Amino acid sequence: MNKIVEKEHFSENVVKLVVEAPLIAASRRPGHFVIVRCGEHGERIPLTIADSDTARGTITLVIQAIGDSTRKICALEAGDFLTDVVGPLGKATDIQKFGTVVCCGGGVGVAPLLPIIKAMKQAGNRVVSVLAARTADLIILEPQVREHSDEVIIMTDDGSAGTKGLVTNGVESVINREKVDMVVTIGPAIMMKFVSLLTKKYEVPTVASLNTIMVDGTGMCGACRVTVGGKTKFVCVDGPEFDAHEVDFDEMIMRLRAYN
Amino acid sequence: MHNNTIAPRDAEWREQLRKAMTAKQRTAIPRVKMPELDPAYRITCNDEVNQGISAEQAVTEATRCLDCPDPQCVTGCPVGINIPGFVKNIQRGEPLTAAAVLKETSALPAVCGRVCPQEKQCESRCIYHKMGKEPVAIGYLERFAADFAAMAPENDWQSPAAVPVKAKIAVVGSGPAGLSFAGDMAKRGYAVTVYEALHEIGGVLKYGIPEFRLPNSIVDKEIDSLRRLGVEFVNDIVIGKTLTYDQLVAAGFKGVFVASGAGLPRFMGIPGENLIGVMSSNEYLTRVNLMGAGRPGWDTPVKKGHRVAVVGGGNTAMDSVRTALRMGADEAYIIYRRSEAEMPARVEEVHHAKQEGVKFMCLYNPVEYKGDEKGCVTTAVLERMELGEPDASGRRSPVPTGEYVELPVDEVIVSVGVSPNPLIPNSLSGEGLNVSRKGTIEVGDNMESSIPMLFAGGDIVRGGATVILAMGDGRKAAQAMAEKLEV
Numbered sequence: 001m002n003k004i005v006e007k008e009h010f011s012e013n014v015v016k017l018v019v020e021a022p023l024i025a026a027s028r029r030p031g032h033f034v035i036v037r038c039g040e041h042g043e044r045i046p047l048t049i050a051d052s053d054t055a056r057g058t059i060t061l062v063i064q065a066i067g068d069s070t071r072k073i074c075a076l077e078a079g080d081f082l083t084d085v086v087g088p089l090g091k092a093t094d095i096q097k098f099g100t101v102v103c104c105g106g107g108v109g110v111a112p113l114l115p116i117i118k119a120m121k122q123a124g125n126r127v128v129s130v131l132a133a134r135t136a137d138l139i140i141l142e143p144q145v146r147e148h149s150d151e152v153i154i155m156t157d158d159g160s161a162g163t164k165g166l167v168t169n170g171v172e173s174v175i176n177r178e179k180v181d182m183v184v185t186i187g188p189a190i191m192m193k194f195v196s197l198l199t200k201k202y203e204v205p206t207v208a209s210l211n212t213i214m215v216d217g218t219g220m221c222g223a224c225r226v227t228v229g230g231k232t233k234f235v236c237v238d239g240p241e242f243d244a245h246e247v248d249f250d251e252m253i254m255r256l257r258a259y260n
Numbered sequence: 261m262h263n264n265t266i267a268p269r270d271a272e273w274r275e276q277l278r279k280a281m282t283a284k285q286r287t288a289i290p291r292v293k294m295p296e297l298d299p300a301y302r303i304t305c306n307d308e309v310n311q312g313i314s315a316e317q318a319v320t321e322a323t324r325c326l327d328c329p330d331p332q333c334v335t336g337c338p339v340g341i342n343i344p345g346f347v348k349n350i351q352r353g354e355p356l357t358a359a360a361v362l363k364e365t366s367a368l369p370a371v372c373g374r375v376c377p378q379e380k381q382c383e384s385r386c387i388y389h390k391m392g393k394e395p396v397a398i399g400y401l402e403r404f405a406a407d408f409a410a411m412a413p414e415n416d417w418q419s420p421a422a423v424p425v426k427a428k429i430a431v432v433g434s435g436p437a438g439l440s441f442a443g444d445m446a447k448r449g450y451a452v453t454v455y456e457a458l459h460e461i462g463g464v465l466k467y468g469i470p471e472f473r474l475p476n477s478i479v480d481k482e483i484d485s486l487r488r489l490g491v492e493f494v495n496d497i498v499i500g501k502t503l504t505y506d507q508l509v510a511a512g513f514k515g516v517f518v519a520s521g522a523g524l525p526r527f528m529g530i531p532g533e534n535l536i537g538v539m540s541s542n543e544y545l546t547r548v549n550l551m552g553a554g555r556p557g558w559d560t561p562v563k564k565g566h567r568v569a570v571v572g573g574g575n576t577a578m579d580s581v582r583t584a585l586r587m588g589a590d591e592a593y594i595i596y597r598r599s600e601a602e603m604p605a606r607v608e609e610v611h612h613a614k615q616e617g618v619k620f621m622c623l624y625n626p627v628e629y630k631g632d633e634k635g636c637v638t639t640a641v642l643e644r645m646e647l648g649e650p651d652a653s654g655r656r657s658p659v660p661t662g663e664y665v666e667l668p669v670d671e672v673i674v675s676v677g678v679s680p681n682p683l684i685p686n687s688l689s690g691e692g693l694n695v696s697r698k699g700t701i702e703v704g705d706n707m708e709s710s711i712p713m714l715f716a717g718g719d720i721v722r723g724g725a726t727v728i729l730a731m732g733d734g735r736k737a738a739q740a741m742a743e744k745l746e747v
Contacts, residue, residue: 023497023503027502027503027504037459039559041559043561068559084496085496086457086458086496087498088501088502215543215547216458216546218523218681219523219681219682220523220524220546221525221540221542222524222525226534227534232527232529237683255536255635257536258537
């Protein structure tokens with residue numbers, strides 16, 4: 001049982017929870033995820049860790065209510081408990097000095113992107129962050145991203161904040177004006193697919209953090225399998241981050257609909 | 261053998277029992293039949309198929325045992341249970357003592373009585389085979405004694421909670437190997453903590469083996485009795501991730517036993533294997549057994565196939581196909597590349613599956629799956645096989661014929677084996693842990709790895725075996741670790 005110590009609504013359907021999990025807070029690195037269960041009959045849901053506070057012994061999770069289980073989690077209040085939080089799982093992000101790194105996130109993908117932005121900046125990279133959403137209200141964590149980025153580009157579908165356009169337009173504008181050494185992308189699968197197609201064209205190495213369906217999250221079930229470079233990989237133990245140019249996004253998008 | 265047992269062969273009561281009846285009289289008694297639920301009823305629910313024998317049947321069956329001077333059944337048991345000792349206690353009407361004899365060597369008798377392949381172990385060595393008769397039903401008797409004791413007030417037969425007085429020992433994984441090790445170490449007075457990655461304790465006994473073969477309540481009772489021995493269980497901890505091996509050592513654990521199991525399901529690498537509706541038996545069984553999928557009020561979904569093909573011939577394949585029937589499949593198939601004679605599954609499981617209406621397509625091997633425009637599987641393309649020369653496993657090998665058939669399916673469950681879970685080996689690769697090419701942890705005869713005081717057993721060492729072999733490893737490791745700690 002893990003106590004929720006803080007809750008914040010980023011938007012109607014997007015919630016930030018700060019959760020007591022001292023062992024995970026101490027051992028997690030950027031890129032890691034946890035499996036969360038809400039209720040004794042609850043589903044096991046993978047959520048990438050957005051932040052941690054070792055002094056308080058907490059981790060931060062950002063959840064979008066898209067199904068029954070995520071709605072249940074989003075309905076919890078400070079003082080309530082998550083039934084299970086286990087992790088940190090997956091491989092941590094490969095953080096090193098690449099030069100200029102573009103970190104692009106869509107929707108709630110910005111939350112797990114934040115620790116990577118921080119770590120990339122700390123490693124001495126020039127970090128350009130591109131945040132994208134349908135509309136201004138859905139842009140999350142902008143101040144925190146600004147704090148750790150050299151530059152922030154906001155893209156919205158309707159132009160209600162930043163520049164009107166897609167995340168790919170923002171990334172392309174950076175690639176066109178300066179040398180980019182690495183792109184990190186986290187967001188909806190369809191977004192990552194198009195970021196990957198774009199950066200492949202420009203031959204910029206790109207890492208995508210995949211958010212597949214999982215059950216145990218420890219390599220046991222294989223529900224999360226994806227094809228990377230023609231080989232089947234398990235997102236939970238081989239990922240969640242992969243060379244985006246090698247990922248079969250169409251297959252991944254198809255598999256995400258397994259229970260729709 | 262069995263010097264420290266509460267039921268030695270030279271006990272007076274056993275001598276009297278032996279004299280009470282001739283071998284001819286005993287061998288004239290037919291072997292007991294296990295009462296089973298009717299197949300038509302049982303596929304509508306998850307109730308346990310084998311109902312267990314009655315007290316009267318148990319006494320009669322126990323009477324068949326000749327109480328041999330050199331009992332070979334014991335040599336067939338991976339944990340060396342004092343089999344005649346417990347059987348004769350049943351015969352004399354002391355089932356609680358029989359259970360206590362079982363507990364001397366086995367942490368999980370109610371589990372073993374249900375899922376052990378007795379026909380390949382203890383019962384295969386029974387003297388009755390030499391007379392051309394059916395062996396004593398040791399497995400049924402084990403289950404009877406363990407279940408009888410579980411119904412009795414615990415103080416009647418269980419030792420009271422132990423107070424650990426010796427060193428702290430950590431166990432990674434709460435499956436059969438971990439539980440067996442934990443029980444043995446706790447009995448020796450060690451302070452044992454078992455770390456489990458999942459939210460439930462029990463490992464494969466919970467997520468893998470279905471309710472109709474091994475009810476979770478039975479597993480929980482065995483775990484409770486380990487708790488009474490002083491074993492502490494901590495769930496939701498992934499050793500190598502949440503806590504590292506170094507942290508365990510720093511926290512004062514003097515020995516660690518890794519029993520993290522065979523995590524990674526194998527796939528065949530054929531086209532269409534990632535279509536929706538194709539999944540590993542681990543995924544299918546975990547969804548249904550551990551996550552309650554398909555039961556009202558549980559959140560985890562599972563696809564309910566109408567035409568389900570299960571690929572493989574092991575016990576896990578039988579568990580999967582029988583689960584599919586219970587989830588409402590109209591047609592459920594076993595697709596196996598060799599013939600039925602080579603199937604690794606227990607004869608009883610194959611028999612139960614057939615009774616329940618599973619169709620066996622032996623000598624067929626999937627080569628491709630086809631799907632519809634949404635990516636859902638619709639067809640399994642199967643190649644007909646023939647039996648060739650025996651292969652490395654000693655079984656006749658499947659040889660492709662080039663002839664194909666198409667089987668319409670909407671769900672495929674791949675049950676062709678598992679690989680060791682890489683989490684622990686990966687997390688210790690920098691610490692000098694020797695790992696085989698297959699990913700199993702390499703251990704010596706005493707189950708100790710290349711890291712001193714780090715022992716390992718079960719599927720993380722074997723790569724995929726049975727509950728009882730895993731338990732045997734746990735028992736062996738406990739003995740070896742205790743010997744090292746006590747010098």
